Amino acid sequence: MAVDELQAIIQRCQILEEADFKGEDYDLFQVAGQKCLEDGYAAQLLEVIQNVKNRVVIKNMGWNLISPLVRCILAYKQEDEKRELYLKILDQLVQLCNPKELFLGLLEQIEQTSGEKVCQTIMLLLQPLQTVLLKLQNKKAYSVGLSLAMIMDQLTPLPVPYTKQQIQEDKLGLCQCCNAVVDFAKPFVNEVVKNMEKSSEYNDTELKEELLKFCMKSLKYPLLTAQLEQLEGIEEHPFRHFAAEIVVSAFGMKLFLHHKRRRSYWENQEFEDVEQKNSADSLACLSYLMFVQHFGINCLPVVFSSSYLLQCNMTHIEINVLYICKVFVFPSHLQDLFESCLLRVEDNGLLHQYLEFREFINVPQDLVKVMTLCPIEHLRKKSLSILQLFIDKFEAEGKYTLFRCLLKTSNHAGVEGYIIKNIKDQIHLSLTVTHDNVWFTGHHLISLLDLVLLLPEGAETDLLQYSDRIMASLNLLRYLVIKDCESDNQTGVWTAIAKIEKNFLKPLHVGLNMSKAHYEAEIKNKKENRREADSSNTICSLTVSGEKMPAMTTEMQLQVLHSALFTFDLIESVLARVEELIEVKVKAVMDGNI
Template identity: 25%
Template sequence: MLEQEMELEVDVEAQAADPGEAVNLLKLIKRLLLEKAYDGVRMLFNSPQEAERNSRHLPLIAMDLFHDVCAPNLTDDVNCEESELFDCADELLKLLAKYAPLQELMLELMERVGESSSISVFGAYLRALQVLIQRQGRSKPQAVEWCLHSVYSRLQELPLPEYLSEGYDEAQAKLIEQEEDVEDLLAHYITVGLFRTPIVKEILQQDVRPADQTFRNCGLNRRNIFACFFIQLLGRPLALLEMGSVKEGMTRTYVQQVVEGFTKDASQCLGDPFYLLNLVEQRARWQRKLDASKGVYEMSSRNVFLIEEKLPLHALAMYYHSLFVGNQLPPTAPKIYAPLFLFESIVYLAEVLLKQQEPPLQHCGLRLVEYLLTTLGDPVPYASLQLDVHKRFFEALCKIVGYSPQVSLRQLGIHVLRQYVLAFEDQGKYLIIKNLLETQQHDGLMGYLAGMYKDLVHEALLESSPMPKVYSGKMFQEMLLLCVCVLPQDVKSDLLLHSDRLCSALNIVRYFALKDKQDVTGFWQALPEIERRFLIPLAKALDFSMAHYKAYKERVENGQSASDDALMQRQLNMLAVNITNSGMAAKDGDNHLPDIGTKEKLEVLASSITGLESLRALYLRANECIEQSARQRRIKPPISQALEA
């Protein structure tokens, strides 16, 4: 109602104004600007005597002033060469926004905001747009949404250093705000912060849920639009600056101040910051039908929070990252939400961040999960694993742990992986480790998981009586036989390629042979099968691989470097790159050796033989431990004597 009265008042003033006097005012303003009498222009609308008389003519000439005076002078050239003219045009535009035809000027400003070439021009148009949005009020929310989209689009188009998308370390994070492009980006965000302040205050005062309205209105209204806008701003490109975290007691960075401001505004517009978590599960867990004619998912037209374009999931994940990791949860947030519900719901968002291409977003996903794990008072029930999100989360996490080029990401990832597994009940821990060992291909990660299971059994041996089922008996034996003590291709396995996994398996066999002489776990019952499936084939594979590498070394020493052995070619390709850092790995589909010299080939082969000898030594030690413990248990020693020959 108030907005309609304001528009009616402007229309009345336009009707009461004399067209002739309005034209004369337009000419006067142009003449004063040509004479550089900028104070004279200001006096026309600031002086109590002149303001009332001149302001009533503005509705008639506002668009002429915009096209003839404001737009031509709100440029970087004018700002550099004649800053007073730029400032005068800036002030005049903000004044015109109060009287100009609302929709017409709004369309013009949307276009200008999206095309602004600098922070000065961007700020000038944004100040005028602020006035128009306040005039628009709660009517025509679609128009307000278009305005905000033009602002958001401009921020996304700003140039940034490439390393932000490629990832950066802690030292670079401390200097990131000194980058010229980053300074410019933050200046734009700070300007948006000034733009939204009076609008948010007005929304919180006027857009209040009626007392008789039980359920939240999730449709297209001003409050929801601004909530989505603030959360959008927390996504790219601002999220790319969030990889570094400021420790407690240190000065807040500009990035943190900007993030805190938008997070606070989003929380105020939402009321309950946890409200969106139920909608997140709807979007991430259940696929809805797509209405191609409308470009939206089924039922999402009635709920703006279900539409990716209005509320990107990665941006929503950054909102909860700010709430929890950034300690921005408002004191008024409801306390009724169980930690398990928050954990299971936000894991969907963490998975979204881990699947992004940019390391800073992956880093934030890991930090978010790391925080949530600290809030769990009780172990997560294994029944939670029925949620498919856990499987998807581990797939994304293991990809980072195994293959990320960022050392800090891999280190944080392995820490989160361990804490995530340990957060579950014993049966949940068992199921997770078993599933990962059965599905993952990264050798180092598989060795780590096998060692983790051994540590869990070790703790149970020390503390539990009786032993939990998942660490003894049939389930223990299945873990060892099907997941840990496994040769991927029997005697033909590439031992060096799988050395981490094999070393871990041998250490586990040695450990239980020495520590579980009472057969509490059922290790000794499984040992004959471990011998048959793993230890005996491994002995043959060691002999086979050692003979091949020594023979190949002799041929290289004699100048006969050609070989048709695909296994050795693949191993040499890998080791040539890893050890000599030659960068000459074989191309896809090319089975030929890298073109390296005799000296480099001999170094590669010597390293390969050393690796095999280390594996053989570990194998022999495991067999010694088995035989020693077997004698103490007074049982028949194992039959594995394959290496004695």
């Protein structure tokens, strides 16, 4: 019987010194002990382990039973009596075995787990592992760090529950496991905090560094992608609880707020060289937790101005908005952070000098990429609203500089049209007595209009592709001609009217004539082909604005072509109105002079 074999091995080893135990003894002990577990002799095995006479043998060899014991425990449900018996055996091994050997045995089990059993295994072994680590004297910091790193490495491949239903179901146990890991780390965090409170010159930094690494990893996963809004029907949101504990731990170990070289205000002297490469996402998440979810916000010194906080956060925002551009699956945490920081700043409160910082130029350009390329509608809309908020926060010269930059870099007619509408709004404000400024009148405005009132490729510009920009430009010019009398010429538009006619209005006339003739010929050709084919269901291809359209019937193609002609007619009507207004005002001035 397996129990007899085990007893025989133990009795033989009882008469030996610890140093005389051989590898063969360990192997025989493990095989016999495993057989006891598998053959249903767990109760007898527990008696053997609890026997005082066997303490020395169990101390040195008992850790070999961890692997088969874990398999047995995981095979039974929580309420099963056999499982309770196995747990008692595990508890006895934790109390009696050599901590160093047991630590390696427990860690090996965590390392070897995979798939759906990852969280089950980790939660099973966290308490035993914590007990063993608390017993360790030498290299405890290293062992704690190794344990937390291995646990997080095992959890990281698991998908983070995002919807309310996924969080409630918690199929893989990730929500529960994350909070269990925080509880596992608490005694060690408390030890660091207590020692720091005792002495301001606390120099045992190794354990603190390991725990801060864990905090940083937790911020990147799962918190950077987790749903952290309060959900109705969930009394205690598991990830919100986890986030709060991580922030408390980080601040408890003095992860200070400090601004350095405009890169970040998160700095800890001992942490300065720890995983700097991978810390950007974690620090961005920490900012999000503070400024959006308000975890640990009371740790923020009130002396920091809103513009300073925005400046500090721009590095995090730049990195992660760019990530949205490339991947399109990122949740809007960093968009929310950007919005929150902007809302703290007064309108017209940012000086134009902020645009000398790389991040303040790169972020709006990246927002444009999200607006134009991202397939996720709510991210596109959110990016547009944030871009407008960003524009509103700058004073006049800042807006002016930003408009010039976006007109040159956006490469999208819709965005350019949107910027031109903003320019029109700023000109309107500038022409009122209370908002008089030089940046949207006079020679500064004329310089900006040189970028606005032109066709990118002259008369050969694809007018359909650039229709949004062209309509916005015409509406702006119409506004200027109506609002600004030639005798006042506040905007300077009448000084530049000849150049505008040459570079914009006349090429637009030529382009419209060519485009309309081309599309009318296409319509005529399609109609003739339809009659020849005697069917409106023929599938054909069509190229519009340089892009090949999906396969469609001739009838569908004709609808597209007529729609293009309608757009040209609309542009032509506004163009005619602008030219009429210019002619009337010029004639009035000439008549007045006569």
